[in-house]
Each structure stands twice: as structure tokens, then as C-alpha cells.
Amino acid sequence: MSQTTEGPTPQDPAGDDSQTRRDFLTLATVTVGVAGAGLAVWPLVDSMNPAADTLALSSIELDIKPIQPGQRVTVKWRGKPVFIDRRTPERIKKARADDGAKMPDPQADKDRVKKAEWLVLIGICPHLGCVPLGQKSGQPRGEFGGWYCPCHGSHYDFSGRIRKGPSPKNLQVPEYKFLNETTLLIG
Amino acid sequence: MTAPSEPPQASSTDGKPGIIEQAKDWIDYRMPIFTFMEHELNEYPTPKNLNYWWNFGSLAGIVLVILIVTGIVLAMNYTPHVDHAFDSVERIMRDVNYGWLIRYVHMNGASMFFLVVYIHIFRGLYFGSFKPPRELLWWLGIVILLLMMMTAFMGYVLPWGQMSFWGATVITNLFSAIPWIGDAIVTWLWGGFAVDNPTLQRFYSLHYLLPFVIVGVIFLHLWALHVHGSNNPLGIDRESAKDSIPFHPYYTIKDLFGLGVFLIFFMGIVFFAPNALGEPENYLPANPLQTPAEIVPEWYLLPYYAILRSVPDIAIPFTGIVLMKAKLAGVIAMFGSILILFALPWLDFSPVRSARFRPITKQLFWVFVVVCIVLGKVGANPPNLAVFSGIEGFKYIHLGQIATTYYFAYFLVLMPLLAKFEPTRPLPQSISEPVLRDRDESGE
Ligand code: HEM
Numbered sequence A: 001m002s003q004t005t006e007g008p009t010p011q012d013p014a015g016d017d018s019q020t021r022r023d024f025l026t027l028a029t030v031t032v033g034v035a036g037a038g039l040a041v042w043p044l045v046d047s048m049n050p051a052a053d054t055l056a057l058s059s060i061e062l063d064i065k066p067i068q069p070g071q072r073v074t075v076k077w078r079g080k081p082v083f084i085d086r087r088t089p090e091r092i093k094k095a096r097a098d099d100g101a102k103m104p105d106p107q108a109d110k111d112r113v114k115k116a117e118w119l120v121l122i123g124i125c126p127h128l129g130c131v132p133l134g135q136k137s138g139q140p141r142g143e144f145g146g147w148y149c150p151c152h153g154s155h156y157d158f159s160g161r162i163r164k165g166p167s168p169k170n171l172q173v174p175e176y177k178f179l180n181e182t183t184l185l186i187g
Numbered sequence B: 001m002t003a004p005s006e007p008p009q010a011s012s013t014d015g016k017p018g019i020i021e022q023a024k025d026w027i028d029y030r031m032p033i034f035t036f037m038e039h040e041l042n043e044y045p046t047p048k049n050l051n052y053w054w055n056f057g058s059l060a061g062i063v064l065v066i067l068i069v070t071g072i073v074l075a076m077n078y079t080p081h082v083d084h085a086f087d088s089v090e091r092i093m094r095d096v097n098y099g100w101l102i103r104y105v106h107m108n109g110a111s112m113f114f115l116v117v118y119i120h121i122f123r124g125l126y127f128g129s130f131k132p133p134r135e136l137l138w139w140l141g142i143v144i145l146l147l148m149m150m151t152a153f154m155g156y157v158l159p160w161g162q163m164s165f166w167g168a169t170v171i172t173n174l175f176s177a178i179p180w181i182g183d184a185i186v187t188w189l190w191g192g193f194a195v196d197n198p199t200l201q202r203f204y205s206l207h208y209l210l211p212f213v214i215v216g217v218i219f220l221h222l223w224a225l226h227v228h229g230s231n232n233p234l235g236i237d238r239e240s241a242k243d244s245i246p247f248h249p250y251y252t253i254k255d256l257f258g259l260g261v262f263l264i265f266f267m268g269i270v271f272f273a274p275n276a277l278g279e280p281e282n283y284l285p286a287n288p289l290q291t292p293a294e295i296v297p298e299w300y301l302l303p304y305y306a307i308l309r310s311v312p313d314i315a316i317p318f319t320g321i322v323l324m325k326a327k328l329a330g331v332i333a334m335f336g337s338i339l340i341l342f343a344l345p346w347l348d349f350s351p352v353r354s355a356r357f358r359p360i361t362k363q364l365f366w367v368f369v370v371v372c373i374v375l376g377k378v379g380a381n382p383p384n385l386a387v388f389s390g391i392e393g394f395k396y397i398h399l400g401q402i403a404t405t406y407y408f409a410y411f412l413v414l415m416p417l418l419a420k421f422e423p424t425r426p427l428p429q430s431i432s433e434p435v436l437r438d439r440d441e442s443g444e
């Protein structure tokens, strides 16, 4: 590439033209090489994404009959805690009354549940991943009565929405559906 | 070590070169490794005025070797699986011959590594070792620091205790602050939907790999060092051969003495307070359903953790419009606190290297050291705890914000200002000059 312009030589009869040809060949080789290397690296990178068996483990069925109104239960799903909260009518009322309040990640309570009585949440604080307290009676539940994350002080309300503290997002709602009146499928 | 290129020496009685000399010559002719070693380790000319702050580079190298050796032996008994990792470490502690010793040396060795390297870096800051022509050397050092932090973080996950698990959870979650692709990156880091077995296994693989990468970067670090040689406490270049002495025996013996003192300290901790620097919580097996009351990293990462937690939402004053959430801003500040070191040669562009000749720099440097220690203290305490039990309004978060402000102001504001305006004291003519002058004055 760095060859300076020379006149036509026996090996190089085309003179300057050969330079463009050589440049083209170099460029083409480099391009194909880089693309090839990129393609070869992708399987290595992607091998670090969740494997098929990890993905396959990703739904659970749960019998919710024994859960009493006002009771909260934790189950493990995809290695994380899932909070199941059978809400009492007054908690539902409080959650809905707050729909218009100022909050960092506004969302109406009815968009966060399939049946108002059952609030299903991923029990991981969206701030930096701690498990918020409040599942067991006696644990602190924060200023809004829902959950409290002790790690950096995030307060969640009866709908699991962030109301105070560093978390930018509400407690997330996992994918779930009710298979029948008493069975919940998470995932 | 003798130079193979010199005429054969009388190492055997009949005047012919001994068998060892011959073997060395044979090898050296084909691959001049002995010439290289002679050149870089024996006759290597070194400033004659280095003080004990110059011991910490070689100490760091030795600690790294200790970590690699103990690590390899630990790996022979460790099982990287969520169901067995914790128990396999307990087995090392209880059943494996000297397993307790090997683990305690490895565990506390990591602390020693950071201690020694932090002193090494502060040395560089004080004496201006990052200034031309040593910028690349300085950069390679920061790369080493970043690699060390990654290695130590992943190593801490391996025993799969409560702090292992929750530390890993909090730190990997930092990446979710990256806009749009953050969550995908975190899933990729985990290899799942939470810190779990795939995470543990990849961390083990990388924890084994990275120290050898560090060895490689140290090689480059030393290569860069040996081009222009060490800086020195006066921060001036060497003028004549009079300013240098050969590395061996002068600095080999000094490094060796320092090593002795250091090992007494290191082994004192290993034998008398092996868990003093650790977190008792990590002797409980990991439980993904229960967060410990307080998540704290190891001491050497506390200052960065304090910076992470000190940064609030970045908003336009009086409007309430949030430009950047605290989480992202904190993460940027935390990484920035280290990355800013790369810019040092340009932030402090004063031609005078050593703080000895810079009266204000010298004082602000010590304030900076104290601020780093304060940040460590802040990182170890809950943000909403009062700093002094009498004064409720002044909490650790406030102390952290003050310290973080100084940390960045020191680099971004004070350094450039001082470089431009600080009156510096006159530099000596040469490294030998102050010594010779003192001798004249004392009438010798
Ligand atoms: C594993 C970690 C490290 C090892 C083993 C190591 C080793 C060494 C050694 C043996 C020297 C020569 C002796 C001395 O001047 O003390 C040196 C010099 C130096 N190192 Fe490091 N180093 C490490 C990390 C770092 C880091 C993290 C930085 C900075 C961010 C750094 C910056 C420097 C500088 C600027 C010099 C030249 C110092 C001078 O001549 O004044 N090093 N290193």
C-alpha cells in the first residue's frame, strides 16, 4: 500500500492502476477478515447468554388456594423471589386512590394486576437488586405500607410502585396467568 | 549473574569456563535471555536517591506471585457450583492439609495487593511519576488497577456466601443503568435471570484467567518503565552517570529488606487476625431470597461504593426536571473516579514533578489522601446514619457528598489551577547536587 508511484515495470505493467487494484485487494481482504472475525466471535459472546435449559426452567405453577386475604407469599422463579400478595379490599382501595399521586414511574394500579385481589411482583428492587422487606409480618414496609428496600431506602406502595428513594422503577410484574381459580402460572 | 558476552571467567580452576558458564553461553547465543536479564535486573541504572516509597512496585509483583501460587492450589480443591462451592471452601478450611493457611494467605493477599498498589499509586501522584515521559507507564498501571478490581470482585463471589451473592447482584445490576441495552447486558453477564450457577462458573473461569492478563500488562508496565527509568523523589531527570547506581545489589537488597518487613506485617494478619478485613456475613451460605441487612464490599472497594451512593438525581435547579437519574449518575461517577486518572498527565501539566517543590500541591495531596480514607469510611456505613452521634442532621450521605466533591475537584479544578499558578521552589541542578552540597556544608 505504501508503495510510491513508479512507472510501469515488467512485474507491474499497469503502473499506477495496479496500485488501486492492490489497494482494493487489501481493503477487500481486511473487510472479509474483520467480518469473518466478527462472525466467529458471535457464538462465543452468545454462549454467555442464558442457555436453553436455563430458559426452559422459566415457568412455575402455583396453588394459591391456601393464601389468605392480607397474606403475602414468596416463591422462587428463575432464581429470583416472586412476591404474591393477596390484597385486602382496603389495600386495593388505597392503591387505587394513589393512582394520581406524583411518583417517579407513574402507572395505574389496574394496569399492574390481572385480578385486583392478586398482586404478583418480582421481589427484586429495580435499584440495585436487593430483596425488599415486607413479605413477613413484622418486617418494615416503608412509608407507603407496601415494601421497603433496606439497601438504599426505597419505599414501595400497596401496588408495588416506587414512591420514595433511589429506585427509578416500580417493582416489576412478571408474566403470569391464572390457569383456573386456584392455580397461577408464572412465566 | 555474570555477563555471558564477557570473556569467559575463571569459574573453574584450570581457567576454562565451567560447564554452567558454557551452558549459559550456549543458550544466550541462541536467545539472549541472560544478556537481557543482566541488562534489566543487574546493571540496570537506577536513580541513586530512591526512598522507601519506591519499594511498593516490587512488593506488588511479589504479592501477585503469592496470589497466583495460592490460587492454583486452592483451585485443586474448589468446586464451582452453587450447590458445592460454599461446602468445598469449608472443606478446604477444615479438611485439606494446610488448606486454612492457603486460603487465608490468598484472601488476605488480595487485601495486601490493593494496599501495596494504592500506596504505589499515591507515590506516583505525590512525586509526579505520571508526567512526561511516563504517561504510558501510568496508563498501564491504571489498566492493571482495573483488572485487579475485576479479578478481586469475581474472586470474592467464589465462596458463594451471602456477601458473595449479594455483592455480585448489586455490582452486576449497576450495568442495568446503561440506557436501553442495560437489561440485556445484565442478563448476558448473568447467563440467566439472576446471579446463579452460570454466573458462578464464568466468574471462576475469568478469575483464573485475569491474573495472567495482569502479568502480561505488568510486563508492558515494566518495559515502559525501563525505557526512561524510574522517577525519583526530586522528580528531576538524571544528568550524568553520577546520578545512577546499578539496580543490583543496591536496590535488590533494599527491595529484599522491604519485603521482609512487609511479610512480617502480612503474616501477622494471616496468623493473628485472618478475618479482620472480611465480612462475617460471608460465612453464611448464599440465599437468593434474603438480602443481608447491609451489603458492603471489601474495604478496598469502599471508596468507590461511597461515590456511587453519594450522587443524587441530577436536576435543573428549581424546575424539578431530572436530567439524569441518581442510579446512572452514580455509576458514571464511580467509573469516572478511576477513569479520570487517565487524564492526569494533562490535568496537572506543571513541569515540576515532585510535590517537594510544590508547597500547596503537597498539602492538597495529603487532604486528598484523607478524603479517600473518609470515602472508605462512608462506604462502610449506611447513608442515613448520623456521622457523630450528637448531631442528627449530618449523615454519612452528606459526608460522602462533600468527600466526592473534593475528590473530583482535586483533579478537575485544583490540579489545573495549581499547575498554572502555584509558585514552585527552585529545583536542584542534579540528583547529586543536594547531597554534595550537604557534604560541603557539614565540612566533610
Ligand atoms: C499489579 C500491580 C503493579 C505492579 C506489580 C507494579 C510494578 C511496578 C514496579 C516493579 C515498578 C518499579 C518500581 C517502583 O517504581 O516502585 C513500577 C513503577 C511504576 N508504576 Fe507500577 N505496578 C503495579 C500497579 C501500578 C498502578 C495501578 C499504577 C498507577 C495507576 C502504577 C504506576 C506506576 C508508575 C507511574 C511507575 C513509575 C514510578 C516511578 O518510576 O516513579 N503501577 N510498577
Ligand code: FES
Pocket (backbone or CB within 6 Å): A125, A126, A127, A128, A129, A130, A149, A150, A151, A152, A153, A154, A165, A166, A167
Ligand atoms: S437496591 Fe433497593 S434501594 Fe438500592
